[in-house]
Amino acid sequence: PDQPPWWTRAVVYQVYPRSFSDSDGDGIGDLGGILQRVDHLADLGVDVVWLSPVYPSPQADNGYDISDYQGVDPLFGTLDQLDELVAALHGRGIRLLMDLVVNHTSDEHPWFAESRSSKDSPKRDWYWWRPPRTGMAAGQPGAEPTNWHSFFSGPTWELDEASGEYYLHLFARKQPDLNWENPQVRQAVYAMMRWWLDRGVDGFRMDVINMISKDVAPDGALPDGPQLPGLPYGDGTPHFLNGPRIHEYLQEMHREVFAGHSEPLLLVGEMPGVTIEQARLYTDPARAEVDMVFQFEHVQLDFDGDKWNPRPLRMRDLKASLGRWQAGLAEVGWNSLYWDNHDQPRAVSRFGDDSPRHRRDSATCLATLLHLHRGTPYVYQGEELGMANYPFTALEEFRDVESLNHHVQAVSHGADPADVLAAMRRMSRDNARTPVQWDASPHAGFTTGTPWIAVNPDHVEWNAQAQRPDPDSVFAHHRRLIALRHEDPVVALGDFTMLLAGHDEVYAFTRSLDGDTLLVVCNLSATPQPLAELLPEAVTAEVVLGNLPEDDPAVLRPWEARVLRLP
Numbered sequence: 347p348d349q350p351p352w353w354t355r356a357v358v359y360q361v362y363p364r365s366f367s368d369s370d371g372d373g374i375g376d377l378g379g380i381l382q383r384v385d386h387l388a389d390l391g392v393d394v395v396w397l398s399p400v401y402p403s404p405q406a407d408n409g410y411d412i413s414d415y416q417g418v419d420p421l422f423g424t425l426d427q428l429d430e431l432v433a434a435l436h437g438r439g440i441r442l443l444m445d446l447v448v449n450h451t452s453d454e455h456p457w458f459a460e461s462r463s464s465k466d467s468p469k470r471d472w473y474w475w476r477p478p479r480t481g482m483a484a485g486q487p488g489a490e491p492t493n494w495h496s497f498f499s500g501p502t503w504e505l506d507e508a509s510g511e512y513y514l515h516l517f518a519r520k521q522p523d524l525n526w527e528n529p530q531v532r533q534a535v536y537a538m539m540r541w542w543l544d545r546g547v548d549g550f551r552m553d554v555i556n557m558i559s560k561d562v563a564p565d566g567a568l569p570d571g572p573q574l575p576g577l578p579y580g581d582g583t584p585h586f587l588n589g590p591r592i593h594e595y596l597q598e599m600h601r602e603v604f605a606g607h608s609e610p611l612l613l614v615g616e617m618p619g620v621t622i623e624q625a626r627l628y629t630d631p632a633r634a635e636v637d638m639v640f641q642f643e644h645v646q647l648d649f650d651g652d653k654w655n656p657r658p659l660r661m662r663d664l665k666a667s668l669g670r671w672q673a674g675l676a677e678v679g680w681n682s683l684y685w686d687n688h689d690q691p692r693a694v695s696r697f698g699d700d701s702p703r704h705r706r707d708s709a710t711c712l713a714t715l716l717h718l719h720r721g722t723p724y725v726y727q728g729e730e731l732g733m734a735n736y737p738f739t740a741l742e743e744f745r746d747v748e749s750l751n752h753h754v755q756a757v758s759h760g761a762d763p764a765d766v767l768a769a770m771r772r773m774s775r776d777n778a779r780t781p782v783q784w785d786a787s788p789h790a791g792f793t794t795g796t797p798w799i800a801v802n803p804d805h806v807e808w809n810a811q812a813q814r815p816d817p818d819s820v821f822a823h824h825r826r827l828i829a830l831r832h833e834d835p836v837v838a839l840g841d842f843t844m845l846l847a848g849h850d851e852v853y854a855f856t857r858s859l860d861g862d863t864l865l866v867v868c869n870l871s872a873t874p875q876p877l878a879e880l881l882p883e884a885v886t887a888e889v890v891l892g893n894l895p896e897d898d899p900a901v902l903r904p905w906e907a908r909v910l911r912l913p
């Protein structure tokens with residue numbers, strides 16, 4: 347039979363360069379900083395680094411607004427340093443995945459400048475230009491071509507005064523959407539991707555790639571979406587998530603970019619709003635689209651409607667969601683596993699318990715769950731150290747365009763600023779973007795200058811220098827879990843069976859391959875659980891790995907996690 351793909355055994359580590367490590371003292375992380383920390387990654391044992399965007403960019407969305415696809419922003423360093431990084435990682439057996447944003451560019455990309463320059467520009471059609479709504483004057487409120495609400499607040503359309511037409515931007519105003527209907531756009535993107543592969547990178551994480559096909563009528567019209575409660579906008583997502591030509595585009599990309607490459611490459615699709623059924627199509631190897639998806643269901647269970655209306659998470663819902671995905675991709679397809687990334691609050695604060703009493707145990711418990719599911723685990727920088735949310739108290743502490751735009755919009759629609767701030771404190775992406783905590787020194791060893799966003803004061807206690815030599819640390823636990831995936835084919839390839847599905851605190855499942863079975867039991871609460879009653883077979887099984895020193899096998903202590911081998 348065919349060998350399973352290499353990435354079934356792999357663990358990916360995400361570097362968000364701006365916040366990782368600063369080598370030149372300007373307060374912003376850079377490639378030089380990553381080069382200095384490669385040993386940290388090698389010690390952890392990860393197989394792949396996913397590098398968030400380092401391309402030239404006005405940084406309106408921290409690099410997710412690219413103005414040149416074939417370069418490195420001086421803020422982060424040089425193309426030579428990127429080549430150096432590829433070599434340094436390859437020298438340690440680590441592959442490099444570039445983050446690529448091709449749903450949109452920056453409005454400062456030459457393609458957009460040319461497109462905007464005139465209605466007759468040969469690149470006019472490279473973006474989505476539309477006249478005002480019929481019968482309305484440009485600029486009049488509600489004159490936007492559709493009623494869609496932008497992910498970053500306000501309408502998805504921006505008026506260009508010069509031509510009297512609007513351009514589409516699903517995200518910030520400075521992130522105009524590329525028109526994938528135009529074959530020249532697609533060919534330009536594929537050529538650029540080939541250029542990176544020829545340079546030696548090992549693949550791509552494709553940003554919001556399930557948004558590139560829009561539901562456009564033959565006459566060019568785009569439909570309105572259902573009205574959103576309390577806002578003068580509609581929900582456009584039914585008209586651009588997993589759109590009509592998406593599979594065609596991805597198959598074409600695969601053919602044009604990957605066909606004929608013999609090296610082991612990786613293509614990951616970030617896909618907000620993807621369903622299990624669609625994920626199966628996207629990742630079925632026979633269809634040659636992407637290798638795995640990033641889905642969002644499990645990070646949307648702790649709010650109502652949108653992320654700014656948080657509500658308590660029920661562990662039952664989390665288990666049910668992840669369990670459905672395990673079952674749905676059991677036969678065909680592959681999933682990415684994650685708790686954290688640069689867009690999400692910190693896992694230990696969100697799914698665990700970041701109080702001093704439980705922080706280390708809940709971080710290691712969550713790590714156990716992350717690494718033991720079927721799929722490819724992703725560790726986000728700092729997660730391996732149990733980094734927590736930042737104790738934000740004032741608007742001035744936030745940097746993210748999503749958070750800041752939301753504050754303006756919510757307050758202008760009458761929300762109480764204190765409530766808006768409370769939601770931001772809990773859900774803002776800036777929680778994930780505070781600098782990595784390398785040591786206990788004033789800026790946590792991140793920079794010798796002034797960090798672009800504040801360092802979490804808890805770095806005095808929670809940092810890499812303290813954890814790396816400590817066998818009980820969160821770091822050491824991640825390292826053991828990563829090694830286990832490398833050594834044990836059951837972890838990489840075993841079937842998944844959920845146990846105790848209705849239980850609110852205990853997350854338990856088995857992984858089985860060729861008669862070999864691992865049983866994973868995790869207590870997602872601060873209450874001891876009677877394991878002897880719940881799963882008697884767990885009490886006598888051999889402990890492969892646990893997050894607490896062995897004690898009474900019949901009781902699962904607060905946030906205890908055990909990986910057991912059944913006889």
Ligand code: ISL
Pocket residue numbers: 407410411447497517553554618653688689690748775
């Ligand atoms: O962050 C989100 C929720 O708060 C998501 O809606 C997020 O915007 C979505 O997952 C898409 O994310 C990706 O594309 C964005 C960029 O801002 C994110 O950082 C990136 O991961 C636009 O390029």
